[in-house]
Amino acid sequence: MQKTISTQQYENFTASRSERLDKTYDRFQKLIIQLEIHCEVISQEDENLKLLRSLPSTWNNMALIMRNKSNINTMSD
Template sequence: MRLYLMSQDEGFVRCIDNGPHVPKETITGLVEADGTIGTDKIVVKHPDDCTPEDLEEVNKYKRAMNIMFNGIYSDMFECVMNSPTAKDVWDTIRNLYEGSKQVRENKMQLLIRQYEYFQSIPGKSLSETFSRFQKLLNGLRLHKRVYLVKDSNMKFLRSLPKEWKSTTVSIRNSYDYKDHTLDRLYGVLKTYELEM
């Protein structure tokens, strides 16, 4: 949803993070009760004094809330409909989908463990193994854990079953496999699979 909000207007995310825009103005030259000129004072603008830019910023907040409300299921809407701010709505949605910070940390640790012990499953095809590995890498990226391309490639090659050993050794001995994307490496392996 965050990506969708940013694609509509990056100001939406700013509204969620910083709260609604409140148009303000500085009043200068205020005279104190003793007749001296006081310091400048920042006050909220009267609605009639708001510029079109001010009104646009105020409306961004409302539109961001509207997008979030329309982008969730009705049962989740019931959990957020009384949230006082867009930030509260966002945090509630995030916790409902991703869990608390502790849950997210545990998920990341689980994904790291799955990555470290990743192996192909006997009887599964190269395509199924690649899909499972790619899903694992995507999950890790969501948790801001990214591995170097060469490390991911090596991990994938080493996870393949023994029938692939001669192919993986020849690929590992090639000078440029470390520079391939995982998709390109998969393409090379798929070519070998068709020739086997």
């Protein structure tokens, strides 16, 4: 049951316009850890792209630049 809830939270993850980027990232990392606890493996590339897609529109230019980086699949914290 918890795995299903965590998976849904991951799929629906979005950043709030009023939330600082570090808070968004911390919340995202906690969700990733929960998924790992339940043996759900998400590639680094998918994690990176999901986080970038979750950012508010004010981050569109930066997110576009990051998505087009050739090493998006290996970028980590």
